[in-house]
Amino acid sequence: MKRSKSIKLALIAPGGLLLTACQPSSSQQDPNALAEISMENAMAYRSVDDCVRGGIYTEAACASAFEGAREALPRFDSFEACEETHGEGNCEVYEESPERQGSGIGSWIGPALMGYMVGNMMSRNNSGQVSSNLYREPIYRSRNNNGNWNTAAAAATQRAQQQTQSLNRQLQTQRAAQTQSRQASSQRSGFGTRSAGRGSFGG
Numbered sequence: 001m002k003r004s005k006s007i008k009l010a011l012i013a014p015g016g017l018l019l020t021a022c023q024p025s026s027s028q029q030d031p032n033a034l035a036e037i038s039m040e041n042a043m044a045y046r047s048v049d050d051c052v053r054g055g056i057y058t059e060a061a062c063a064s065a066f067e068g069a070r071e072a073l074p075r076f077d078s079f080e081a082c083e084e085t086h087g088e089g090n091c092e093v094y095e096e097s098p099e100r101q102g103s104g105i106g107s108w109i110g111p112a113l114m115g116y117m118v119g120n121m122m123s124r125n126n127s128g129q130v131s132s133n134l135y136r137e138p139i140y141r142s143r144n145n146n147g148n149w150n151t152a153a154a155a156a157t158q159r160a161q162q163q164t165q166s167l168n169r170q171l172q173t174q175r176a177a178q179t180q181s182r183q184a185s186s187q188r189s190g191f192g193t194r195s196a197g198r199g200s201f202g203g
Contacts, residue, residue: 031127035175037167039135039160042119044153050115057118057134065136067097069116073138076109086111090141111140114149117156121164135160 045051051062073094076082082091092112121135137156145151 032125034123034171035126036124037164037171038122039164040120040122040132042117042135042137042157042160044115044117044139044156046115046149051118061134062118065118065134066116069136069138070094070113071097072136073110073113073140079109082109082111085143086141087143087146090143090147111142112147113138113140114147114152115139117153117160119160 041056043051043054043056045054045062048059048062048066051057051065052059057065074082074085076085076091079091083089090112091109093107093109095107116139117137119135120132122130122132124130137160139149139152139156141147141152142155145155
């Protein structure tokens with residue numbers, strides 16, 4: 001018996017999103033496949049201590065989100081390249097995190113980190129079940145904000161919203177592709193059945 005296949009999105013900590021491979025499903029629409037993604041309760045913090053004082057997240061969650069945000073900063077090979085994009089005086093040298101030191105890169109250059117945004121990335125599957133994971137987004141200096149906190153935080157919020165919209169567009173595209181694949185498979189099966197029927201009648 002043929003089985004349809006569904007493409008799923010999986011949430012991975014801290015707040016990253018990853019497209020997974022096709023998984024077989026015995027039904028035409030996998031109830032566990034994601035149907036919608038949204039972000040809720042996003043808050044901007046200047047530091048881990050600021051996040052902890054906010055009383056929403058634990059110290060461990062605040063620290064993990066901070067490190068994730070730092071790792072998500074744009075990276076450049078030189079100060080010149082960084083400042084060309086983000087503006088003069090808006091870039092810093094960062095030491096590689098212990099988890100990535102095995103890559104052989106001791107330091108890297110990126111825009112000056114002013115803080116970070118933390119929120120809950122919510123996902124709903126076809127059966128209506130909702131799950132959440134931690135989302136983080138760096139807040140950094142650029143030509144557009146010149147170190148202004150409110151402007152930089154607003155830009156981080158916009159980036160997060162754009163990512164959420166992009167992921168939902170991917171979900172819609174994948175679901176449309178699945179529907180077309182099922183329809184094509186159904187049409188092929190129907191054609192084969194009719195052909196077999198005519199062959200038997202003629203014999």
